[in-house]
Amino acid sequence: MNESHSGASFDGCWSAVAQFLRAAHVSDVFGLPSDDLTALAELSSAGVRMVVCRDQRNAMHMATGYAQRLGKPAVCIVGKGPAVSNLVTGLLEAATSRTPVLVLAVSTPPDRQHAGAFQDCDQLAMVRATVKRALRVDDAGRVPAVLQQAWSAASSGAPGPVFVEFGEQLLSAAIPPPVSWAIGPERTEGFVPPADSAALALLGQASRPLIVVGGGARRADAGAAVLELAEMIGAGIVCTASGRGAVDETHTQFLGLVGLYGRPVVTELLASTDLVISIGSRLEETATVGWPVPASTPVIQVNIAADDCLHEFCGPVVEGDAGAVIGAWTRELKVGDPGGRLDPGWTAGIANCRSLLFEESATTVWEQQREPGIKIAELLWALRSATSTDITLVQENGLLDMWTYFFPYFLASQGDRVVAPSEQTALGFGAAAAVGAGVAAPDVPVVAVVGDGAFTMFAADLPTAAENRAGVVYLVLCNGGYGWLQAEADAHGTDDYRFADPQRPLPLISAAGVSTVTVLDKNKMLDQLTTAIDLAAEGEVVVALVPTDLADMPPGIADFVNGTERVAQTVAQTPPKE
Structure with missing residues (x-):
């Protein structure tokens, strides 16, 4: 231009x-x-x-x-x-x-x-x-x-x-x-696979394919193309943390996140895949921790730059725009009719896995609703009920706000957008990024789920959010500090230092133009969230303080902190024994 x-x-x-x-x-x-x-x-x-x-x-x-x-x-x-x-x-x-x-x-x-x-x-x-x-x-x-x-x-x-x-x-x-x-270069449109494309050959042969959606697919706005390919080849769909929002999570083949944030029922299914298609992901440690895929299983990696691909996996690397590559594959595969190789048991396994995920989350929420105090899974369940319009979900990566990564406690539908930190997980990123997201799309309310430690690091710019009518609801999960460090200290029996204390006073919010509410009553929680989101839709900034319990960790994270599931990134596992 x-x-x-x-x-x-x-x-x-x-x-x-x-x-x-x-x-x-x-x-x-x-x-x-x-x-x-x-x-x-x-x-x-x-x-x-x-x-x-x-x-x-x-x-x-x-x-x-x-x-x-x-x-x-x-x-x-x-x-x-x-x-x-x-x-x-x-x-x-x-x-x-x-x-x-x-x-x-x-x-x-x-x-x-x-x-x-x-x-x-x-x-x-x-x-x-x-x-x-x-x-x-x-x-x-x-x-x-x-x-x-x-x-x-x-x-x-x-x-x-x-x-x-x-x-x-x-x-x-x-x-x-x-x-x-x-203003920027003119770019060529489209992608033409080579005549001897190893990736296309693998796609045509797979009977139990799995698609891993990363942040590159979100940046390329490739969600619709991913879903079309998944439906064509019968693939299960998982995403990385930065890939949230790329695809509609209400789709029947979507199974949540992979790696650190994946559930055991998903990990079990992944172990039997015969082809992984990674789209726009560097397959970083949080995406592959506990990776159950045998080393002999081919992994097709698609990235805009080939040097973002890992060569510890076997399988071809494809360089190109995610949407263009998938679109070309879909056109080629339509000619070849790939559906005949699909394993019916794989299709049933995807449906059963998704059903079990919803059953597990519903049970967890039902149990939490009967416990004293506000629990985070029920808070996220209520948040979804409180949103009658599309929202932008902004995530941090603290101990308790990691609940937002566990599907389907918060389910991002087609119109929702998600802003998440990279694997660097800089403390305070989500709290500040929420302001940028609100300025970028002022007609869409932003909900940022953050811990009080991250929120405190950002708090100097809370007036900035209000002055620029960023339209943000901050759900501040208050455990009195840095929950992850405190959980590590507790797991190792360290009493010399306290990184978090739920008994500490809640953060004092004194910024002009910022509304504050404390969420304490289960019976009022839904109304409080609905009101907050309505205010954010009008450009207001609302801080909802939610006292939390350090023990209210997401599923599997307690074991990870305690070391029972702490494993290094593994990309060369032997096939599982029968």
Whole structure:
């Protein structure tokens, strides 16, 4: 896409940035500007809103949540020195989740570097390990070209964050305008499998296929294509944590998450598959922990970049856009009529597995409803009942909020979207990313299920959420700190330190424009959640404090913490014995 530009030189680098972002149809950016507030004025004049944050780490997480929810690059703007170092956790999270974010910062002018200048440091060295590209601009004539290059790099191939720093001498320099702005490359559509495609051959032969859906399938908006392929070949469908929301979880072949968050009945079924099709996943440790698939079972891996595939598995690697690859497979398989090889017992096993998952969850909720206090499974069950419209679910990865990963306690239907942390699981990511998701889709209420430890890390930017009418309900599971560390300490008999204490006072919420409710009464819980979601749909921010018990862990997690099921990532298991 090209946007023409004509006129005089830009008055400083931020003027050039603002006009580039307008050409790229960017409406919102996140960050905390440097002492020179020119960026704010230039963005405003270009019709770009800056969501001014209190903490740069939160700003980066917000930008990541925005990009994940919107499906296109986000922008984060900060100052220099410690402002950049505060970004690093967010950069790591965005890089690992393959989220495109353009990060813009300022830096010491060349003539003052290494000469005792205020906040001078090697910012490029600081961020290089956590970004796709790290670029510095000192020549005024290079500013437009570098902006275009950085935007393309962030969104091309395996997407990710790109860092650009401007020498401070460019803040007031005359920036020559480009003839036109090139906003990202034109991309070819479609995928043509080779005539001797090993992947197609395996798909045509499989009688018990299984599809693993990862975050790459969600980024490619490949959910409909995945379901069409699954129906055609009779595959069971599971997803990774970052793959939530890619497919409609009400589909009869969907069986929840795999690995750490999988249930035993699903693991048992996976052990008998004769083909795994991994779509948009790096098959990281949380997805393959307790992996029951024999080493001799072929695994087809589809990723936008082949270097995201693991070669510890046997089976072909396919490089390409997930939707395009699956679409090509589906067209080829229609000609060959693959359905004849499907094992009827596999089809029955998928249906039985899904039925057992719903029976297990219904039983768990029924039991919790009869226990004192609010339990998390019943809270999630009530949340689903309280939503009469589509929502964006944002997840953290603490001890108790991991309940959201266990299917079907919360079931993401076709219109719902899910924003989840990568396997880095940066503490506080979900709480901040929820603001970005709300800004990205203001007409869709956001529900963020977070622990009080993560929420406390984010809390400085709670006013930011309210000021920008992010429309978020925070379900804050309060156990008085860091539940996972406390569970580890309890499992090892460590009494010297306390990481969590449910008897601690609930977090004090004092941000203007934020409503607070404490969920204590089972009989009022549904009405409280319904009211909160209705308020979020109008742009309000609601914090629902839910006192919890450390013992209320998700199924299987207690055994994992205690070590009885703590196993390293295993990709070379021998076939199970009869």
